[in-house]
Amino acid sequence: MFSRSNIPYAPKHRITPAGSVLVPLSRDELERCRNFIGKGSQLLKQQKRKREGGGEGEYPSKRTRDVGLIAGHYNARPDVGLSQRKDSPIIGLKNFNNWVKSVLISSRAHPTLAASENIGPLRHTPGSRGMRGPPRGSGKVLDMGCGKGGDLIKWNKARIREYVGVDIASVSIDQARKRYEELRLPKFSAYFATLDCYINSLSSAIPDSHLPPTGNPFDVVSMQFCMHYAFESEQKARTMMENVSSWLRPGGTFVGTIPNASWLLDRLEAIPEGELNLSFGNSVYSIRFEERHHPALYGQRYWFYLKDAVDDVPEYVVHWDNFVKLADEYGLVPVYVKEFHEVFADNEDHSEFGPLLQNMRVVDSNGESQMDEDQWEAANIYVAFAFEKRSR
Secondary structure, eight states: OOOOOSOOOOOSBOSSOOSOOOOOOOHHHHHHHHHOOOHHHHHHHHHHHHHHHHSTTOOSSSGGGHHHHHHHHHHHSOOOOHHHHTTOTTHHHHHHHHHHHHHHIIIIIHHHHHTOSOEEEOSBOOSOSSOSSOOEEEOEEEEETOTTTTTHHHHHHTTOSEEEEEESOHHHHHHHHHHHHTSOSSBOEEEEEEOOTTTSOGGGTSOGGGSTTTSOOEEEEEEESOGGGGGGSHHHHHHHHHHHHTTEEEEEEEEEEEEOHHHHHHHHHHSOTTOSOOEEEOSSEEEEESOSOOSSSSOOEEEEEETTTEEEEEEEOOOHHHHHHHHHHTTEEEEEEEEHHHHHHHHTTOTTHHHHHHHTTSBOTTSBBSOOHHHHHHHTTEEEEEEEEOOO
16 A cells, blocks of 8 residues: 655755665664564573473463563663663654654644543643643543653643553563653642553453443553554454544544564565575664564564664564454554655654754754664655544
8 A cells, every 4th residue: 555755855954965864774684683682582592491491381382472572672771761772873753753643632632632522621730820720631541552651741741630551571560650750740640550451452451441331431542553463363453442442532533553564575675586594774774574474364473673772573464455344343444644754744744843843952952863774765665654543
């Protein structure tokens, strides 16, 4: 469905020349990617050696280890402060992805939240600020795959009333809870839980008081850079969709970001026939497929490495048409889908989102970006989407 854009990344000034950046990895670069070992990988290799030594804890298949790899990777990722984050070699890319999420949440989730019947005083309000009445919030958000709470500030600025955050990585949940506690007042009420939403129902970890019919339904469900892990199997994808749709109110919105299957498969297809190394990338990222052709709509696995972010973990292709068909079975219809370069082109001159590029340090006051061409290519692996739940 998607094709690579001819529209270049175009802040006011470039810091690298324009042109194609789809350059095959050199042998040295491929070797570095294969041998790259982050903290999470070290821990997982130690666990694997223990299993292989003892025998009793060994998993029956490679695929059953993927969940442990993914959770272990994100548990081991440090939650660096803002000052350290600025030193990231891909800070331009991180800022840009954060901007895209802000645009998606503001343009697609805010109207749904504003129309919510769940309106009332925020739970955590300072005692005295010279206000005539307590600050009021509107709407309830389910953040599936909330990670370390990177979007909590966005939801606080949206003045939501309630929030539930779940993630497979327990350490990330602890860090998200800490971030929430450090938010400035007034703020929404929140509940956090560790849960694999792709094999378990939300109700197994969230109290009845936070779920309908006892609690309020969700107005918005958000899944940022994590939904593709569910497409290891149809069963996992259906469990995920059940968790998205079951407690979302009619007219509610499901927003997220996922890898662009067409982009991935076009580059896989471009690798010459007979080449055994099914890898591509640049100085920022690498992607390595296990097979050239996959017979099913689910379970097409590849390994993804992103400098200073993702330590070569398994991910799965999300075929867009299949995703839309599956979502339809759960009462969800697509209302928005854009590749990241399209989000940029559509909103760089927007009255709100244009200045936000500078506020979020995607570009500086001169229009110059910290994101070079390799980071720009890595950003455009993804698409942003929104679905609406059909009214009864």
